[in-house]
Amino acid sequence: MNGKTENSVRLFEEAQKYIPGGVNSPVRAFKAVGGNPLFIKKAKGSKIYDLDNKEYIDYVGSWGPMILGHAHPEVLAAVKNTAENGLSFGASTKLEVELAKLICQKIPSLDQVRLVTSGTEATMSAVRLARGYNGRDKIIKFEGCYHGHVDSLLVKAGSGATTFGVPTSGGIPNSCARNTIALPFNDISRVRRVLQDNRREIACIIIEPIPGNMGVVLPQKRFLEELRELTERHDIVLIFDEVMSGFRVSPGGAQELYNIKPDLTCLGKIIGGGLPVGAFGGTKEIMHYIAPLGPVYQAGTLSGNPLAVTAGLKTLELLSDPSIYRQLEQKTETLTDGLLSIAKINGLKLTLNKVGSMFTLFFTGKTVTDYDSALTCNQEAFAQYFQGMLAEGIYLPPSQFEANFVSLAHTDEDIDRTLKAAEKVFKNLGMK
Numbered sequence: 001m002n003g004k005t006e007n008s009v010r011l012f013e014e015a016q017k018y019i020p021g022g023v024n025s026p027v028r029a030f031k032a033v034g035g036n037p038l039f040i041k042k043a044k045g046s047k048i049y050d051l052d053n054k055e056y057i058d059y060v061g062s063w064g065p066m067i068l069g070h071a072h073p074e075v076l077a078a079v080k081n082t083a084e085n086g087l088s089f090g091a092s093t094k095l096e097v098e099l100a101k102l103i104c105q106k107i108p109s110l111d112q113v114r115l116v117t118s119g120t121e122a123t124m125s126a127v128r129l130a131r132g133y134n135g136r137d138k139i140i141k142f143e144g145c146y147h148g149h150v151d152s153l154l155v156k157a158g159s160g161a162t163t164f165g166v167p168t169s170g171g172i173p174n175s176c177a178r179n180t181i182a183l184p185f186n187d188i189s190r191v192r193r194v195l196q197d198n199r200r201e202i203a204c205i206i207i208e209p210i211p212g213n214m215g216v217v218l219p220q221k222r223f224l225e226e227l228r229e230l231t232e233r234h235d236i237v238l239i240f241d242e243v244m245s246g247f248r249v250s251p252g253g254a255q256e257l258y259n260i261k262p263d264l265t266c267l268g269k270i271i272g273g274g275l276p277v278g279a280f281g282g283t284k285e286i287m288h289y290i291a292p293l294g295p296v297y298q299a300g301t302l303s304g305n306p307l308a309v310t311a312g313l314k315t316l317e318l319l320s321d322p323s324i325y326r327q328l329e330q331k332t333e334t335l336t337d338g339l340l341s342i343a344k345i346n347g348l349k350l351t352l353n354k355v356g357s358m359f360t361l362f363f364t365g366k367t368v369t370d371y372d373s374a375l376t377c378n379q380e381a382f383a384q385y386f387q388g389m390l391a392e393g394i395y396l397p398p399s400q401f402e403a404n405f406v407s408l409a410h411t412d413e414d415i416d417r418t419l420k421a422a423e424k425v426f427k428n429l430g431m432k
């Protein structure tokens with residue numbers, strides 16, 4: 001046992017008595033990388049601290065929300081202030097109107113948004129809305145994309161589903177899965193063929209415009225534009241799942257970066273600033289199909305919760321200086337350029353994909369443009385890399401099929417320390 005994490009080891013044993021697998025979300029279990037998951041006591045800026053007070057430079061960032069860094073003083077102060085007035089009312093508040101308005105101002109494709117409490121709720125509701133809007137049943141998603149644990153979307157899904165080799169989850173009735181068509185990302189000819197064969201049967205196409213859940217993969221030239229052209233031609237609702245990329249890759253998300261206007265957008269993570277907020281939104285024409293205006297039901301006890309909305313509002317306000325995204329990109333570029341050159345010096349053939357401040361280092365010499373190429377990675381080598389970096393005080397996502405996140409709080413010194421750790425780890429790996 002690594003003496004340094006004995007309190008985490010002990011608590012993990014206790015946790016497994018009361019929580020399946022000892023975790024409340026599978027990817028936290030370290031199953032893909034081995035060893036004992038860490039239990040975190042606190043976090044500040046770019047650092048997290050485990051129960052044994054060991055400090056780590058954190059590149060998980062709660063899987064995306066902590067773009068400003070952990071425990072930002074202004075976010076904490078705003079949440080504490082709101083908490084003084086009560087936690088939840090089950091009635092509307094001014095705060096949720098302010099957040100909805102700010103999101104619509106930042107993302108021009110949104111006339112309206114509905115706030116929910118997770119990315120899963122956002123994507124589940126968006127798919128139901130698309131089906132209710134055009135009365136069709138079938139949906140298209142892309143292999144390796146993960147849209148939360150929604151029955152109809154847990155087909156060839158990425159993130160934890162791929163990490164544990166169950167891209168299509170148990171417990172999903174055939175009647176549900178058979179309406180979901182999973183196609184290779186970046187393959188527009190396959191999309192074209194499927195639309196020909198399923199004329200007027202496809203309700204929506206849902207996509208992570210920049211997938212982060214098979215690791216980070218970039219859309220190839222014109223893929224997204226052609227997808228938009230095809231969905232317009234076939235009257236199919238195009239849903240951008242920007243739960244991860246929204247407010248991460250640019251102030252207006254991937255749709256701003258690639259200048260595409262989807263019909264619906266799903267958001268989460270950063271818009272909650274670390275507290276539970278998701279959202280789905282789009283054109284008034286479609287959004288007016290949602291209850292209480294229209295026939296598509298959707299609801300939530302804690303939707304628009306004042307505390308969560310406060311954390312999201314303050315986070316988005318602090319992100320409103322566009323120069324922030326250039327700073328994030330520069331930090332990420334220094335780190336990723338360094339990782340690749342150290343890997344090369346040690347004879348490691350690795351591929352790195354990045355957009356803005358999210359990136360993935362793939363343990364394969366192939367370029368990674370879709371799910372199949374991502375699956376060529378050497379997961380054993382990745383696990384050794386993960387554990388080696390952890391021993392050096394660097395906390396990475398515990399799966400090859402996830403994104404790393406750089407925050408505004410990551411300093412040049414953090415990046416230097418990370419690259420020094422990589423020098424040691426890659427040297428050992430290179431000798432194997």
Ligand code: KE4
Pocket residue numbers: 025026027028063117118119120121123146147148149159160208212213241242243244268269278402403
């Ligand atoms: P949540 O229900 O976990 O808030 O969001 C689901 C979701 C939807 N869409 C995208 C593009 C996502 O990345 C996610 C969730 N991301 C994972 C990490 N890849 C959350 C981490 C976890 O499952 O514990």
